[in-house]
Amino acid sequence: MAPNPRVAKAFRAMRDLGIPEEKTKPVLKRLLKTYDKNWQHIEEENYRALADAIFDSEEAEVCYYISDYVSKCIDIIIIIFYASISSSTFSLAAEQKKKLEQAERMKVIEEETQIPEEPERPLKRLRLRHQDGQASSSISSSPNSRGTPLKVPKLEIDNLPDAIPKSRSRALAKASAGEPVTRNESQPVSPQAHGRNKGKTPVLANTLTQPDVTNESESDSALRARHLRDKGKEPISPQTDPREKRPNADRPSHGVRFKEPKPKQLPKQSALTLIKPKDEPITDDASPVVVPLSVIRPESLTNGDSTENGLVREANRPQLVTPRSEANKDLSSSALPSSNDTNDHEHAIIPVESTAKLDIASSSSGEIKISLSLGKPNLSITDVDSVLKTMEEKCLKSYKVIDPNFSMKKLMKDMCECLLDNGTGSTPPPNDTSETPCAADAGSNGMPPNANNSAGNETEDGGSPPPCKVVDDALPPAVDNAVEDCENGTHTEQNGIQDTESQNLVTVSNNQLIADDVRSLHDANDIAKGQEAVIISLVNEVNSECPPSFHYIPQNAVFQNAYVNFSLARIGDDNCCSTCFGDCLKSSTVCACALQSGGEFAYTVDGLVKEELLDECIKMNRDPQKHCLFYCKECPLERSKTRRLSSRAKECWLKCGCNKQCGNRVVQRGIKRNLQVFMTPGGKGWGLRTLEDLPKGAFICEYVGEVLTNAELYDRVSRSSNKDEHAYPVLLDADWGAESELKDEEALCLDATYYGNVARFINHRCFDSNLVEIPVEVENPDHHYYHLAFFTTRKVKALEELTWDYGIDFDDEEHPVKAFRCRCGSRFCRNIKRPNILFL
Numbered sequence: 109m110a111p112n113p114r115v116a117k118a119f120r121a122m123r124d125l126g127i128p129e130e131k132t133k134p135v136l137k138r139l140l141k142t143y144d145k146n147w148q149h150i151e152e153e154n155y156r157a158l159a160d161a162i163f164d165s166e167e168a169e170v171c172y173y174i175s176d177y178v179s180k181c182i183d184i185i186i187i188i189f190y191a192s193i194s195s196s197t198f199s200l201a202a203e204q205k206k207k208l209e210q211a212e213r214m215k216v217i218e219e220e221t222q223i224p225e226e227p228e229r230p231l232k233r234l235r236l237r238h239q240d241g242q243a244s245s246s247i248s249s250s251p252n253s254r255g256t257p258l259k260v261p262k263l264e265i266d267n268l269p270d271a272i273p274k275s276r277s278r279a280l281a282k283a284s285a286g287e288p289v290t291r292n293e294s295q296p297v298s299p300q301a302h303g304r305n306k307g308k309t310p311v312l313a314n315t316l317t318q319p320d321v322t323n324e325s326e327s328d329s330a331l332r333a334r335h336l337r338d339k340g341k342e343p344i345s346p347q348t349d350p351r352e353k354r355p356n357a358d359r360p361s362h363g364v365r366f367k368e369p370k371p372k373q374l375p376k377q378s379a380l381t382l383i384k385p386k387d388e389p390i391t392d393d394a395s396p397v398v399v400p401l402s403v404i405r406p407e408s409l410t411n412g413d414s415t416e417n418g419l420v421r422e423a424n425r426p427q428l429v430t431p432r433s434e435a436n437k438d439l440s441s442s443a444l445p446s447s448n449d450t451n452d453h454e455h456a457i458i459p460v461e462s463t464a465k466l467d468i469a470s471s472s473s474g475e476i477k478i479s480l481s482l483g484k485p486n487l488s489i490t491d492v493d494s495v496l497k498t499m500e501e502k503c504l505k506s507y508k509v510i511d512p513n514f515s516m517k518k519l520m521k522d523m524c525e526c527l528l529d530n531g532t533g534s535t536p537p538p539n540d541t542s543e544t545p546c547a548a549d550a551g552s553n554g555m556p557p558n559a560n561n562s563a564g565n566e567t568e569d570g571g572s573p574p575p576c577k578v579v580d581d582a583l584p585p586a587v588d589n590a591v592e593d594c595e596n597g598t599h600t601e602q603n604g605i606q607d608t609e610s611q612n613l614v615t616v617s618n619n620q621l622i623a624d625d626v627r628s629l630h631d632a633n634d635i636a637k638g639q640e641a642v643i644i645s646l647v648n649e650v651n652s653e654c655p656p657s658f659h660y661i662p663q664n665a666v667f668q669n670a671y672v673n674f675s676l677a678r679i680g681d682d683n684c685c686s687t688c689f690g691d692c693l694k695s696s697t698v699c700a701c702a703l704q705s706g707g708e709f710a711y712t713v714d715g716l717v718k719e720e721l722l723d724e725c726i727k728m729n730r731d732p733q734k735h736c737l738f739y740c741k742e743c744p745l746e747r748s749k750t751r752r753l754s755s756r757a758k759e760c761w762l763k764c765g766c767n768k769q770c771g772n773r774v775v776q777r778g779i780k781r782n783l784q785v786f787m788t789p790g791g792k793g794w795g796l797r798t799l800e801d802l803p804k805g806a807f808i809c810e811y812v813g814e815v816l817t818n819a820e821l822y823d824r825v826s827r828s829s830n831k832d833e834h835a836y837p838v839l840l841d842a843d844w845g846a847e848s849e850l851k852d853e854e855a856l857c858l859d860a861t862y863y864g865n866v867a868r869f870i871n872h873r874c875f876d877s878n879l880v881e882i883p884v885e886v887e888n889p890d891h892h893y894y895h896l897a898f899f900t901t902r903k904v905k906a907l908e909e910l911t912w913d914y915g916i917d918f919d920d921e922e923h924p925v926k927a928f929r930c931r932c933g934s935r936f937c938r939n940i941k942r943p944n945i946l947f948l
């Protein structure tokens with residue numbers, strides 16, 4: 109049968125549009141049926157009805173694909189949503205809910221895309237295009253569509269909700285296309301999650317985890333730093349006021365309060381949004397050069413303007429402005445001095461990290477240049493300000509620098525000033541008139557108003573102070589206020605300056621730059637912070653060195669393992685004078701406590717140590733071989749002799765019937781003399797001096813510190829980065845009661861490095877020191893633990909430095925605490941290498 113010419117014409121028209129006959133045929137059949145074989149409707153507008161009907165049938169197919177795809181995407185989003193609100197694995201309920209929702213959606217989509225058996229006038233396509241926001245166009249007039257077969261439309265991924273990151277969208281697209289998805293595309297890892305969960309969390313969970321903003325904790329490196337800082341420094345004895353403990357994040361001390369860094373605010377997101385992935389996070393460990401800094405200033409820097417917790421309010425604190433501040437204005441562009449400059453410059457190379465090198469150079473004109481070589485050849489930093497800003501943020505985050513005015517520039521300026529101030533003395537002095545007087549500056553010579561000033565500025569030897577070796581004589585009075593310069597938190601040990609005369613080279617130890625600690629705050633008006641019966645002031649008339657960082661404690665505190673048991677039950681009747689009344693020294697009967705020290709009290713009614721005991725102790729100190737043959741392992745006889753000869757005092761205590769003013773309670777009543785911590789002019793660092801004339805045998809102070817076992821001390825010293833920093837720990841070795849030699853885990857010592865009293869400032873003098881230490885039993889009849897009390901060996905004039913003989917063997921290379929180069933100035937100094945005289 110010949111084909112109907114109208115059918116053939118319709119096929120041709122559709123072919124022209126790229127629609128093959130087999131697609132046209134069924135649709136045409138349906139249309140003819142629909143229009144009751146009314147060809148007019150079909151042929152109108154160049155077969156528009158037919159073409160639309162064909163497109164609609166194709167679109168229905170496409171819609172199915174789209175709906176399927178969208179539903180899969182929604183599924184994934186729902187999975188994400190559920191996973192994000194519950195970090196645990198999928199719950200069954202969630203999965204069920206998801207499936208139900210999916211089925212619901214599928215139903216709706218299917219309903220929407222169903223082809224009605226009897227289609228209405230096919231204009232839907234045009235309407236859809238309008239809805240898409242695209243220009244309405246007739247299929248015949250659209251040049252693009254003309255002849256182009258319809259394909260499965262590409263999913264417009266970029267139009268998915270904004271919060272879906274592109275990489276994730278790409279992953280979705282790839283996944284749907286059956287392409288492999290890369291790890292980065294599948295894992296929008298938050299910086300926190302990246303570091304924490306690396307290699308641990310399943311990909312999906314990792315992808316979905318929101319960053320734990322509220323729990324953002326210190327970086328590992330900051331924690332490590334704090335751990336190291338606090339290690340070995342926290343006495344746990346109940347004797348110790350817990351507030352005195354080193355501050356840490358959990359337990360802020362009264363002096364310093366750490367402010368946790370505020371977690372970064374994330375943009376607000378709805379429940380369904382995902383966190384945009386970031387590039388590899390920069391971790392705290394990333395920076396090779398980190399200078400942890402504390403900017404807590406000593407209270408002494410203020411004129412009483414300290415806040416309740418002891419912090420200094422920056423705004424009211426006068427700023428140091430010196431001409432030298434210009435020196436570091438442009439650190440980035442300044443080149444280090446050439447080797448030709450070496451005569452004019454002091455030059456220190458500080459190893460910062462294996463690949464990085466910090467270089468500091470100073471010129472005699474007061475210029476300081478700091479350069480940092482990172483060992484990376486192609487590094488170019490053009491914007492120093494942004495580097496400084498980043499560093500400030502880092503300091504705030506990692507090192508809890510809490511001062512809002514903290515600035516790296518200021519820190520570097522301070523560092524330069526410290527370098528100049530602590531340098532060789534060849535650098536010009538600060539020419540600054542804007543410095544405010546130091547709180548400690550109680551007079552031109554540092555004497556407080558009530559001090560007996562009559563004695564003049566004598567040294568122990570009776571002469572004037574020796575010319576200062578480190579600081580130029582020409583230093584102006586401004587350096588009296590040097591305590592103010594300590595605001596950068598760095599601290600230079602006098603010993604850190606090596607051989608300044610010989611090579612004009614300042615060697616700066618690493619830990620001068622790395623303030624490993626938040627400084628304990630010192631009140632220069634009273635370094636004891638009111639914990640002693642007297643005020644102990646602090647002055648520095650010599651240089652700008654800061655008082656060392658330590659906690660002042662008026663009584664010993666057990667660090668950890670030391671066994672110091674003060675139970676009343678352990679004090680027998682023989683060890684106390686329970687029947688005494690008032691002042692034992694005035695009693696007519698010999699008290700039990702006196703019997704304990706050979707039938708006589710150790711003190712006179714004037715509160716001085718009796719001459720015999722004093723002389724015995726002095727002799728013992730000066731010639732231990734002769735007077736105290738202690739610790740002869742080979743010879744038990746010598747050992748017992750030593751014990752018998754051990755000179756000591758025994759004081760009344762809690763079980764005694766006498767009162768607190770009893771003459772046999774000298775050491776336990778604490779410091780009574782007018783003392784001052786001062787910077788020695790002779791290169792020994794800080795020292796202690798008396799501000800009043802003292803008689804022979806006067807009690808000065810006790811050596812107070814942490815009570816450690818020997819084993820703990822060795823451990824502490826060997827772990828310490830700066831072994832020299834230890835304030836010369838003392839061994840409590842007058843173990844006159846022990847039956848056998850004490851093990852290192854039992855033997856005790858005192859370390860005043862981190863916790864101590866004013867005695868930690870007493871310098872050593874060989875042989876003829878004006879103080880001698882006497883073991884004093886107070887609470888503990890075991891004699892395994894006792895108090896080490898200092899008494900004057902002779903009359904001492906006001907302003908004389910107080911010294912004691914540490915008993916150092918300067919040739920003992922094996923001692924855990926390294927001996928210093930002695931500058932005691934004594935004629936009998938043991939550190940002077942004398943030529944061996946050969947007697948023939």
Ligand SMILES: C[S@@+](CC[C@H](N)C(=O)[O-])C[C@H]1O[C@@H](n2cnc3c(N)ncnc32)[C@H](O)[C@@H]1O
Nearest residue numbers: 792793794835868869870871872928930931932
């Ligand atoms: C107990 S501390 C005394 C206070 C110390 N000068 C300070 O500035 O903190 C002991 C340290 O002081 C220094 N020192 C004490 N006597 C010294 C002396 N005769 N010569 C040189 N340095 C001395 C040594 O650095 C020693 O390690």
